[in-house]
Amino acid sequence: MSSLFFGNFNTAAGRDRWASSCFHRHFPNSELALKDRVSSIALMEIGFNMAEALERRFAAVAAEIEEFGEGFIPDVRPADPRFGDFQANGVLPFAKRTGRNPRNLAEILVGRIKGSSAGRFDVTVAGPGFINVTLRPAVLLEWLLAYGTERDLRTGASDLYRNRIVVVDYSSPNTAKQMHVAHVRSMVVGEAISRLFEFAGARVTRDNHIGDWGTQYGKLIYAYKNHLDQEALKSDALEELERLYKKGDALCKEDPAHLEQARAELVKLQRGDPGNLKLWEEIKRLSEDAFEEIYGKLGIRFDFHLGESFYRDKVDEVYAELLEHGIAEESEGALVVFHPDHPRFRKQPFIIRKSDGASNYASTDLATVLYRVREWKANKLVYVTDSRQQDHFQQLFLTVERWFAATARPVPELDHVCFGTILGDDGKAIKTRSGDPVKLKDLLNEAEERARAIVQEKNPGLPDDEKDDIARAIGIGAIRYADLAQNRTSDYVFSWDKVLSFEGNTAPYLLYAVARIHSIFTRMGDTAEIDERQATPFETEQEQNLARKLLDFAEVLKMTVGDLRPHVLCTYLYELAGDFSGFYNADKVLVDAAGTRARRILLCRRTLLVLEKGLHLLGIRTLKRM
RNA sequence: GCGGCAGUAGCUCAACCGGACAGAGCAGCGGUUUUCUAAACCGCUGGUUGGGGGUUCAAGUCCCUCCUGCCGCGCCA
Numbered sequence: 240m241s242s243l244f245f246g247n248f249n250t251a252a253g254r255d256r257w258a259s260s261c262f263h264r265h266f267p268n269s270e271l272a273l274k275d276r277v278s279s280i281a282l283m284e285i286g287f288n289m290a291e292a293l294e295r296r297f298a299a300v301a302a303e304i305e306e307f308g309e310g311f312i313p314d315v316r317p318a319d320p321r322f323g324d325f326q327a328n329g330v331l332p333f334a335k336r337t338g339r340n341p342r343n344l345a346e347i348l349v350g351r352i353k354g355s356s357a358g359r360f361d362v363t364v365a366g367p368g369f370i371n372v373t374l375r376p377a378v379l380l381e382w383l384l385a386y387g388t389e390r391d392l393r394t395g396a397s398d399l400y401r402n403r404i405v406v407v408d409y410s411s412p413n414t415a416k417q418m419h420v421a422h423v424r425s426m427v428v429g430e431a432i433s434r435l436f437e438f439a440g441a442r443v444t445r446d447n448h449i450g451d452w453g454t455q456y457g458k459l460i461y462a463y464k465n466h467l468d469q470e471a472l473k474s475d476a477l478e479e480l481e482r483l484y485k486k487g488d489a490l491c492k493e494d495p496a497h498l499e500q501a502r503a504e505l506v507k508l509q510r511g512d513p514g515n516l517k518l519w520e521e522i523k524r525l526s527e528d529a530f531e532e533i534y535g536k537l538g539i540r541f542d543f544h545l546g547e548s549f550y551r552d553k554v555d556e557v558y559a560e561l562l563e564h565g566i567a568e569e570s571e572g573a574l575v576v577f578h579p580d581h582p583r584f585r586k587q588p589f590i591i592r593k594s595d596g597a598s599n600y601a602s603t604d605l606a607t608v609l610y611r612v613r614e615w616k617a618n619k620l621v622y623v624t625d626s627r628q629q630d631h632f633q634q635l636f637l638t639v640e641r642w643f644a645a646t647a648r649p650v651p652e653l654d655h656v657c658f659g660t661i662l663g664d665d666g667k668a669i670k671t672r673s674g675d676p677v678k679l680k681d682l683l684n685e686a687e688e689r690a691r692a693i694v695q696e697k698n699p700g701l702p703d704d705e706k707d708d709i710a711r712a713i714g715i716g717a718i719r720y721a722d723l724a725q726n727r728t729s730d731y732v733f734s735w736d737k738v739l740s741f742e743g744n745t746a747p748y749l750l751y752a753v754a755r756i757h758s759i760f761t762r763m764g765d766t767a768e769i770d771e772r773q774a775t776p777f778e779t780e781q782e783q784n785l786a787r788k789l790l791d792f793a794e795v796l797k798m799t800v801g802d803l804r805p806h807v808l809c810t811y812l813y814e815l816a817g818d819f820s821g822f823y824n825a826d827k828v829l830v831d832a833a834g835t836r837a838r839r840i841l842l843c844r845r846t847l848l849v850l851e852k853g854l855h856l857l858g859i860r861t862l863k864r865m
Numbered sequence: 866g867c868g869g870c871a872g873u874a875g876c877u878c879a880a881c882c883g884g885a886c887a888g889a890g891c892a893g894c895g896g897u898u899u900u901c902u903a904a905a906c907c908g909c910u911g912g913u914u915g916g917g918g919g920u921u922c923a924a925g926u927c928c929c930u931c932c933u934g935c936c937g938c939g940c941c942a
Binding site for chain 1: 867868869870871876877878879880881883884885889890891897900901902904905906907921922923934935936937938939940941942
């Protein structure tokens with residue numbers, strides 16, 4: 240494997256483990272890092288990932304050379320097209336470490352590699368010791384012939400996370416509250432990551448960890464009992480529940496007597512009072528129905544909806560074990576965990592049981608880890624939440640690590656996949672004109688409406704129901720893509736003009752690129768009889784650019800999945816669409832020469848395949864025409 | 866106070882845990898269509914990567930320092 244991917248694992252394990260990062264990760268099992276020491280792979284066997292194949296090849300050749308030996312990492316990566324198809328930069332740091340002349344070393348290595356390249360690629364030394372590799376056009380063609388279907392791609396990719404049992408914890412809204420714009424990133428990113436994991440060979444469980452057992456229920460039940468508007472509840476349950484919560488909250492603030500009663504309702508609920516429990520179930524059901532509407536629009540389906548309430552009888556075991564092993568302690572009446580070796584968390588407590596004896600989200604999160612590992616045999620847990628919860632997850636992960644070590648359980652790999660805030664034009668968290676949070680259903684509806692208007696304008700001749708369908712795909716796709724195309728760790732500025740534009744790195748541009756290729760095939764009629772094996776090697780600059788870009792899919796997928804950063808895939812798809820446009824503009828597909836025609840059709844087919852697969856992995860539905 | 870994240874072209878964003886002249890899109894300017902969707906493509910203009918030091922063959926990236934913004938930090942999730 241190239242260092243691009245596994246380099247992440249290696250360096251992460253070795254770096255200052257207290258250095259907090261948004262992508263917080265623990266690596267209990269180092270054996271996962273290098274399953275493939277195999278260097279006996281035949282030269283340039285048509286592997287899925289050409290950069291990896293070269294990496295292995297270079298390393299194997301170097302191992303035979305006295306000046307290099309074992310510790311050399313070639314560091315092969317896709318190159319700037321100016322220099323070739325791939326570049327290996329590893330000689331420079333190696334030369335530095337060993338005190339050699341980098342240029343000389345590179346030339347020695349290149350000399351040996353040339354001898355075994357079998358005429359399949361050219362390799363040269365450039366600058367201070369960069370090694371540039373250019374594949375022969377026939378090799379590009381071979382790869383494209385070998386990876387011709389969705390299944391082929393999946394097979395190629397499925398080594399990345401084979402044998403991993405992953406739980407993705409995303410969306411996770413609170414009951415009795417509407418979903419707002421702030422919730423969309425967790426859903427969109429979480430779903431994309433789940434699909435990517437599956438494609439990469441993992442067994443994925445999607446778990447919606449709903450916030451259904453919080454302290455807010457006291458106030459809500461109190462207000463529900465005294466101020467419910469039945470009509471309002473019928474017309475829009477969540478609006479009414481939200482109103483009731485605010486009402487309850489306001490009452491408690493203005494008069495301690497109300498607060499007392501609200502607390503009493505909570506205690507009754509937690510002790511299992513049948514009336515309150517029934518009410519709670521009703522609120523939960525209403526909430527989940529409303530959530531389902533949104534999930535339906537986004538095409539998201541969970542395997543489980545095990546909310547916090549599910550763990551309410553599972554926290555005592557956690558308290559007992561943590562106490563027994565001296566990990567948790569009593570402090571100011573609460574049960575807390577300190578991490579004595581951590582500069583900050585030796586003072587900042589992780590409160591796992593409140594002083595009134597009630598559980599909180601730390602308690603249930605701990606119980607949840609145990610459940611997922613014990614019941615589902617999960618070896619990797621991924622949490623998709625906003626960055627503000629970084630401290631919480633760091634403390635959670637540290638606690639789990641110590642707890643599981645003390646109880647001789649396998650420690651799962653734990654990831655907090657965090658994300659930033661969606662901002663409005665003013666650079667602050669997006670709000671409506673009146674200053675309220677933007678409701679997610681309103682955002683999605685507006686996206687469809689705006690997309691519908693665009694379809695109407697650009698393609699008025701289509702049937703109405705198809706226009707509606709196209710508008711849904713574009714509208715929802717645009718919202719999703721805008722979210723994914725941005726580096727998730729940073730905040731981003733939302734703008735309708737930007738997300739719905741047909742120019743630039745947007746969903747409409749990519750969907751159009753897909754529709755355009757579909758239309759090429761529609762126009763050509765039945766192309767099934769066109770034999771790809773008649774294709775002759777690529778000749779024009781545009782053909783070669785496009786072919787090379789298609790090969791990069793493997794490496795891009797690895798990077799995307801390795802860092803869990805979907806925008807890497809987005810950028811790639813955008814560039815691929817651009818290379819296709821360049822090709823399509825410069826080179827006529829339907830020419831008379833059979834070999835040329837076959838290879839250009841091949842490029843169209845593969846571009847369509849990769850674009851559609853990529854967009855589907857991101858959770859975006861593609862269209863045949865628009 | 867402690868900590869996290871960020872500051873890159875007029876605007877919105879990239880830059881693959883140190884690599885080649887910092888790249889796109891939009892906006893601005895100029896081209897391309899009797900030819901497969903112009904919802905496209907090509908070119909030009911635009912940068913002291915917040916400031917200042919340092920590390921080395923090489924720094925937007927690592928270290929120190931300062932400035933600015935957002936966000937956490939004992940019983941919400």
